[in-house]
Amino acid sequence: MRQWWQQGSPWVWLSASALLLCLGLFMALLGLIAVKGMQHFWPAPLVQFQLSEQGKPQLGRLVRQISDRSEAATNRLWLLDRGDGLSKENAESPASSGRYLLLEAQQLLPERPSNAVLVQLHDGRTLYGTMLDAAEVWQSQEQAETGLWLELASQRPVLLPAEDIRAYWLPNQLSLWQRGVVFCQEWRHFLTAAPSQNQSAGGIFPAIFGTLVMVLLMAVLVTPFGILAAIYLHEYAPKNWLTQLIRTSVYNLAGIPSVVMGIFGLAFFVYVLGGSLDRLFYADQLPAPTFGTPGLFWAALTLALLTLPVVIVATEEGLSRLPQAQRLGSFALGATQAETIWKVVVPQAAPAMLTGLILAIARAAGEVAPLMLVGVVKSAPQLPVDMQFPFIHLERKFMHLGYHLYDVGFQSPDAEVAMSLVYAIGLVLLTLILLLNLSAFLLRQRLRRKYRLID
Amino acid sequence: MWTRQSRDCFSRWLVTLVGYSVLLAFAIIFVFLVWQVWPLFQPASISAQSAAESSMPYSYQVEAQRRQSGSSGLLWLDNGLDERVQLHADGRFRWYQRLDGDWQLSLQGQLALSSWQAAVLLPGSRTLLVADQEALVHSWFRLHQQLIDRPGIPLHQSEVLALIPLSADTFFSLHPEVLHWHHATTGKRLTELRLSDQPLQQLQLSADRQRMRLDWGAGQSKDYQLHWQHPAVAGGQLWSKVHYEGRREAAYVWQTAAAADDSSPRLSLVPLTSGTLKAAAYAMLFATPLAILAAVFTAFYLPERWRHRARATMEMLESMPTVILGFIAAFLLAPWLEQQLMLFFVLLVLVPAVLLVCSGLWFHWRQRQQKQAEQPGAVLVLSLVAGILTAFMLAPVLEHAWFDGSLLLWLAGQGIDYQQRNALIIGMAMGLAVIPSIFSLTEEVVFQVPASLTQGVLALGASRWQTLSSMVLPVAAPGILAAILLGLGRALGETMILIMATGNTPLLGFDPFEGMRTLTASLALEMPEAAVGSSHFKVLLLAALLLLVLTFLINTLVSLLRLRIRQRYQQL
Structure with a gap:
């Protein structure tokens, strides 16, 4: 024991781990920024959620998991992003307005619809909806415009004019390669476009x-x-x-x-x-x-x-x-x-x-x-x-x-x-x-x- | 025309000029700040001025005040805005306040004195000043339905002819043959003006209260210019406790956006300086042991190739923008720590403990195998990971056992306020920013210790650590001190991390669970809004000067120590 102390073995251990810790902390920091920064552009799948038993399933993107430790037991909640929506008037009720929702596990539906679409508008807004077959809707409406027919949360189908749309993709049916392409496109947009929506969207x-x-x-x-x-x-x-x-x-x-x-x-x-x-x-x-x-x-x-x-x-x-x-x-x-x-x-x-x-x-x-x-x-x-x-x-x-x-x-x-x-x-x-x-x-x-x- | 000689001469002149201008640039920064800050410390003064034809809207009759209080025993005081006080000769008073256009009695009672000579309500404030017979001006102010007592203001002469209000925080006291100018908030006497023995009739003030006219009656009058640019700091408020109007006790206050009812900012640099020191102290507490241990290990134990890599990485990390560290601290570390405070403390204790135990076991095992116990390698990494994992598993258990499941609630029960953005966060985030600078310099000086020394000690049979602790570290001590000071200098001047992760509340004290506001954060946040030339602006420049002087001293010390260690190595 005395020899152990005199030869300085504990100090060697402590100093070596200090070095490891310093470098490790920095590497963790760099890694974290790299991963989180990349994630911003990676086309994540869209999930469905249901606010009440009768409610219609809506689409959204999981942001992260939150553990709520306010009571004795730890509650798991999910933070969900459901896009900007088309406009404020269309929101069905004040309770459902706002971009972010906290969901409990049972409110998330397991299946991920393959025709879920993510649309980026030119003004920086993001919409999540279900893409409808254009031909079907045209027959009922009898007008042909170029654009994208979307069904947003419990609303009638809307036509987004093509000139408003910056990009759109179907996140749930993209292959890895396509995801990579979207990823690169979004990076390019980020690096070359001006900020919009009060700095919260667009590029830099x-x-x-x-x-x-x-x-x-x-x-x-x-x-x-x-x-x-x-x-x-x-x-x-x-x-x-x-x-x-x-x-x-x-x-x-x-x-x-x-x-x-x-x-x-x-x-x-x-x-x-x-x-x-x-x-x-x-x-x-x-x-x-x-x-x-x-x-x-x-x-x-x-x-x-x-x-x-x-x-x-x-x-x-x-x-x-x-x-x-x-x-x-x-x-x-x-x-x-x-x-x-x-x-x-x-x-x-x-x-x-x-x-x-x-x-x-x-x-x-x-x-x-x-x-x-x-x-x-x-x-x-x-x-x-x-x-x-x-x-x-x-x-x-x-x-x-x-x-x-x-x-x-x-x-x-x-x-x-x-x-x-x-x-x-x-x-x-x-x-x-x-x-x-x-x-x-x-x-x-x-x-x-x-x-x-x-x- | 351009001969070789003239070209040589021109080049010499140009280069010399630029060389000197570096010195000039540094001097300009210093001199400019001193020059800007200088007016703050200029004492108030009164100078005679030739009489000008200008209106003096505020006039105070000296005799009237005395007569009124003497004869009827009743004096009406007015602050010119929304407060009125009716004061009786025996100290009884009724305090009225104007609410929605009519006067309402808000407070009445008896002042703690039996007789008085003069009284005044300061313009635009709620402060009542009453001069008693014993050369003391008592000071009270109304706070809601209460009268708060402030420390009295000593006068130099017991006979008071009149108290004349000048502004919300200064007033004149008129004595026979002399006029004194006092700071009402701090009680400091600003300056005095000698008068003739003729009794003064009237004192008039201009609208901007920068000029005054004394009137002795019979057409005899004289104009004076009042010089007082910075009443907010004139009474020594920068560094001392002040009992401001509207507060229950004297305190160090930094409050620039004055509340609706007070006019002047409260500029005490004490909370900001304490914040800066606190932030730096916690950062150094976190960074110094880690950086020095890591540097010593790098310099003395790592093989050459790995040493280069570690150094290069650290140099790279030194340039990490602090805005990123601040963001991570505020949005990732702070919420995490709030959730996992117990884990943090367990990690702090358990990881070194596990390391020590593992090192003991390892040593014992190697000795049984009759081998040298020097480079632990992978075992060390494993035990480090094991320590961290144990802490992760143990923390919730301990938290349940000792603190009923939540350390935060327990702390709240003990009356300890936990703020999300606190000194621990700053310690870690700014510690990370400081580590590379301490590391680089320490590593350099430890590595440069002459090899003849270390080899001599090793040859005598000492272990590497014994060599290090008995020989290398004492020799390199001034260099290590320089490294620590260098880190301290950086911590004192750091800004972005502090803006983002301190909460920016000016608080005193060294509580680890509270935030702070630092000099640098105040500079960056308040300077764009401060009106050019105002007291606030100048006090901010003073704060900048303070930081400049502080870092100047530290840097000079660092270069002296570096010089000394270089000489020491050359001698050896």
Whole structure:
């Protein structure tokens, strides 16, 4: 026993399981987001339910199982999504309106009708119903329009005009391959369409686009600055207290909480700089502010300040890995310091700079708190880049993936719709950021290997 | 024109300029915030001004107040809005309130003093101030049908000529030859104005209450400018307990959207700072042991290839957007924990216990086989899984046996309020966000301990863990401290997780089952709505400055410690 303690065996076990636990928790988190995000698009089968004994069976999609522990025994309930319905007037009674229902097990019917259809409308609504044979209904109605005949919950058959329908499928009779096709189509729609139905449906294209434009603008601002600063620190700076001070301020700049940077962006860039710009150049539009209000440019500038240390540190690392012999060789050939730096050092350290830039972009894409202050909105009517002069509108507000996630999750009236949508947004955001980081990581690995060979 | 030399020179200048501007950028952030926050701490002052032709709608007769109270023994006070008080010389009072256009008696009684010199009802508020004979201004306010006593405001002179209301929370006390300006809510004296010995007739205030005119009669008058931009913080409300009107006791209050009947925001940074510290403390409590143990194991036990993989994964995870963690915490973890609180505690105790027992058994078994008991491998994974499964099975049983089936109900019975979004959730979610930064730095410093040292200790016959605990950890201690501080800095500045999963109620204390509101969350949520230049705006900037200074100190300490450990390794 004493030996066991003295040799530190318990500590080894604890530390090993701590590592396992850390990695396991993160992997579980990633897996959860991936699975839940994918589920949002996977065409799940439709089930039937019956609210009362006499009631007609209706169609719906199971969302999840809920265990209700309010009493001594645990009750199992099912949360069911029954679509948006065509309109509010058609709902048969107030009790049955609303999109979500909690069902007990006996209210669910075992059989799954094969002609159950899921219809996605262009305005973002989702309908569940039974598809009727078009020819039959036409005979009785004696009119031929293109569209889809549907029987919704205990109503007369309705004709959905073809131009309203974005997509429809019969979830209960799809083969695995067809499900995959629907899955891909829904993903495509999600990535390319604009949000609808008060953010609870549709796609996230404006958010992706806004994120990309903002991040690119930020990259344009931060790259030259960061690289030059790193070159100064590594190539020119004398070893004195001032350089030490600059170095300290780089480290401290990296440590500033992002929300504080956002506050500075709002109070200084937007209100002070933007306000002055407005008074100087847009005086005729005052008091409606042009640049004196949060917008794309200020957001990019704030994030540029935030990610400046990332670029500086990565670039400097790349510069320091370059063998000193290369610089000396260049000097020996009679090159000036500028020529050495711009023709020998910088081209070789370029991958390191790219690494820094990618890391900065990854960081900027994941930040939300500062953006909430300096220009991101929940829904922007116009994209920041369009075909009108001057093509890129620096003063416009824009949408951002991270903020969109926060907004859909927290401000949405329909929490259950939001849930699966938020997972999907989270998956897109996470994929973007992990891919960026992975590419930076691989680039750096390659770079290190290369320099090891040179050495 | 562009010779090689001039190009070299130009390049040098450009690069140097950019290098310095990094320092400049940092300085600008700091200086700008200080400059913005500075007016908050400027004391109120009164300065003489040339007389201007402007109307002064509010006028107060000094003599009238004294005469009225002296002769008839009865004084009518008015708050200019909907409250009136009739005060007798012996301290009896009747309090009227205007409801639907007519005055109704809402309260009457006897004040706790027998005689008084002057009294006033502050404009737009329900606070009654009465100066007694012993240089003390008593302060009461009406709360529904009750009169609440507030701490008195000490005066510097016992003879009071008049009390003159200035705003809902400041007033003047006029003494012979001097005019004092007081903060009514906190009782602090703001400033004073020396007057001539001639008796003052009248005091007039402008509509915006920024200018005042003193009138000594006989056409002799003088104008003054009152400087007080931020009454909401002027009395030291930021960091001290204040008894606000409408509350039963003094408290630290953060309340920006003022209720309908009060005019000024209540800006105490104490609840927010305490929230920030609480959140950071719970996150560190969760993250530090896990991250350090994991890092030590990675650096000292894992083979090179696996070490690289673990490091790379952690680096990747460091960039995980916190908005995702916050969402998971708020919508997945919080409901889960509410359902499975018992399981959480059982896991917390049982998993380490099972691990220890298994490690003992394993050790014993290996010794019987006469083998080294070093790398447990798959047995460890199995026992970890076993521990977790046991906890899952044991938790409901224990909950039934000890807490009648529900820990939550039991907690409620003990008077403990369980909020769904609480400090435990924050501890776990923000802990996850902090783990990678602590892990990376700790792993780095432990790994870089010179091999000559460790090999020497190993050669003397120590086990790997003995080497680690007696040699490596003491040498790397400053680096590990730096890692913890780095994590702390990150936890203090984290925002999205806190906005999403704390409940955002400004609460004091370190209760694990309650939420909090942090500085960062307040900044992100309130800044867009705060009017530019208002007290609220400036106090938020002060909060930002506070965070900036705090993280600045922590980061400086971190770089100093890193420098020290680098030097130590070079020496060894």
